[in-house]
Amino acid sequence: MRRKITRFQAICFILLWGVLFFVVITTAKRIDGPVILSLVISAALVFIPVYKSMK
Numbered sequence: 001m002r003r004k005i006t007r008f009q010a011i012c013f014i015l016l017w018g019v020l021f022f023v024v025i026t027t028a029k030r031i032d033g034p035v036i037l038s039l040v041i042s043a044a045l046v047f048i049p050v051y052k053s054m055k
Contacts, residue, residue, distance in 0.1 A: 004053045005053035014046065017043065020042065021042075
C-alpha cells in the first residue's frame with residue numbers, strides 16, 4: 001500500500017508543474033499539437049495522483 005501524498009508534497013508537485021508549463025510555453029517557437037499533447041499528459045501525470053491522494 002502506498003502512502004498518501006501530504007499537502008506540502010502536493011503543493012510542491014503543482015508548483016513545479018506550473019514552472020515546467022511556464023518554461024515550455026515561453027520557450028516554444030510554436031505551440032502546436034505535440035506541445036499541447038505533452039502538456040496535457042504531464043498535467044494528468046501530476047494532477048491525477050494528487051487528486052486521488054486528497055480524496
